[in-house]
Amino acid sequence: MKKHITVIGAGIVGIATASYLRRDGHRVTVIDRLPPGQYCSFGNAGILSPGSCVPQALPGVLSKVPGYLMDPLGPLSIRPAHFLKAMPWFLRLLEASRLSRVEKIADALRPLLKQTFEAYAPLVSNANVSDLIRQTGYVVAYSTLEGYQADALAWKLRQDRGVLIQTLHSKEIQDKLPQLKGQFEIGLYLPEQGFVANPERLTQSLAQQFQADGGEILQREVLDIECNDSGPHSLLTDQGRWPVDQLVICAGSHSHIWAKKLGDVLPLEAERGYHVTYSDPHCSLPMPLFLPEQKVFVTPMEMGLRIAGQSEFAGNDAPPNYARADVLRQQMQNIFPGISAVDSTQWMGRRPSMPDSLPVIGPASKMAKVWYAFGHGHVGLCGGAPTGRLLADLIAGRKPNIDVRPFSPSRFS
Numbered sequence: 001m002k003k004h005i006t007v008i009g010a011g012i013v014g015i016a017t018a019s020y021l022r023r024d025g026h027r028v029t030v031i032d033r034l035p036p037g038q039y040c041s042f043g044n045a046g047i048l049s050p051g052s053c054v055p056q057a058l059p060g061v062l063s064k065v066p067g068y069l070m071d072p073l074g075p076l077s078i079r080p081a082h083f084l085k086a087m088p089w090f091l092r093l094l095e096a097s098r099l100s101r102v103e104k105i106a107d108a109l110r111p112l113l114k115q116t117f118e119a120y121a122p123l124v125s126n127a128n129v130s131d132l133i134r135q136t137g138y139v140v141a142y143s144t145l146e147g148y149q150a151d152a153l154a155w156k157l158r159q160d161r162g163v164l165i166q167t168l169h170s171k172e173i174q175d176k177l178p179q180l181k182g183q184f185e186i187g188l189y190l191p192e193q194g195f196v197a198n199p200e201r202l203t204q205s206l207a208q209q210f211q212a213d214g215g216e217i218l219q220r221e222v223l224d225i226e227c228n229d230s231g232p233h234s235l236l237t238d239q240g241r242w243p244v245d246q247l248v249i250c251a252g253s254h255s256h257i258w259a260k261k262l263g264d265v266l267p268l269e270a271e272r273g274y275h276v277t278y279s280d281p282h283c284s285l286p287m288p289l290f291l292p293e294q295k296v297f298v299t300p301m302e303m304g305l306r307i308a309g310q311s312e313f314a315g316n317d318a319p320p321n322y323a324r325a326d327v328l329r330q331q332m333q334n335i336f337p338g339i340s341a342v343d344s345t346q347w348m349g350r351r352p353s354m355p356d357s358l359p360v361i362g363p364a365s366k367m368a369k370v371w372y373a374f375g376h377g378h379v380g381l382c383g384g385a386p387t388g389r390l391l392a393d394l395i396a397g398r399k400p401n402i403d404v405r406p407f408s409p410s411r412f413s
């Protein structure tokens, strides 16, 4: 039966979900206070990584945190004012870092992310932007053998789940990426991975096609959700009331606010990250480069060369601290000595992160006619289209092609 479905959020997850719902013939309205793709989906590293099934926290994570926090070039920062507020989330992260839990998380993530290229294919083809998706593989490079050995569990988790991984010695890293200067001792090549050459243009193009196909996008801020016994009946927005029948929450790092209103108390943090994009770097790469020791990706975008990374916990509303982007600039200098930063731009975005690294996908646990698709953390670009297709299957009553139970909101109750 065709329904009227309202989606809150025009990031990549909301737009991919709306696109799949529209393909099923529903009447679909997306509401966002910003134009499509202007929040976290604007400036990510662009990586499409069907093999990214390893959660953020692995056994031993606690022992690494002090080192990360004390290193001025380190990947992690927590604003003192936000420390106590984020503590329950960190305790849950710690709990999710047990090996038995990590194995289960990887078992759940792999089937979802494995579908990324296949799930984007019909959307980008319909929008005539297949050129944005590049399945080049990517290179992982370690400056020391010890660094590589310290990550043994993460690579084993991927390999155990069928991710193709080739080991590269120093010379072979340079064969793949001649732009590097031999500063890496050991590396890996993951041939099935790839990237989006412009994440902003991807979301915008899919949004335009969604509208051309009869979908509706309204630029409004949602201020409240009004409910009665049978579920939500309207959204209170800055431009008046919007009546709703079925409601999908894809509001990124703000989604937990609406989930709470709808009866699900969920731990979600805005895990802020930064990028610096060099529009005229005088060098490019044939494929992305990942440096696990610094936790940064360098991606050859159509706008130039982008370095992205950092995990900053400061809440949704604190202003950006562009000293974190300067850390990325310094790392870029270390990788490509003398790179020109003259035309570089910087950006901060909020990853919607759950402490167990699993998104929330499926029906609300307490309220009828409400669906969730949020919390993808570091893999929201990769997970956007697979999530949209999955949610469309669930709403249509079709049997989903993967086990959705690990993504249930009730896992935290």
Ligand SMILES: Cc1cc2nc3c(=O)[nH]c(=O)nc-3n(C[C@H](O)[C@H](O)[C@H](O)COP(=O)(O)OP(=O)(O)OC[C@H]3O[C@@H](n4cnc5c(N)ncnc54)[C@H](O)[C@@H]3O)c2cc1C
Pocket (backbone or CB within 6 Å): 008, 009, 010, 011, 012, 013, 014, 031, 032, 033, 034, 037, 038, 039, 040, 041, 042, 043, 044, 045, 046, 047, 048, 220, 221, 222, 223, 250, 251, 252, 253, 254, 271, 272, 273, 274, 275, 297, 308, 309, 310, 348, 349, 350, 351, 352, 374, 375, 376, 377, 378, 379, 380, 381, 382, 383
């Ligand atoms: C530095 C960095 C690098 C990253 N690299 C990668 C990567 O390489 N690969 C990958 O897969 N992922 C990556 N990510 C993660 C990825 O970008 C996110 O997971 C993804 O963009 C989340 O998409 P979303 O649609 O859930 O959220 P968003 O893009 O944040 O969209 C949510 C939308 O909801 C809207 N909204 C919220 N509240 C309201 C309201 N009250 N009223 C109206 N609208 C509202 C917002 O305006 C926003 O447009 C990276 C993130 C960062 C920060």
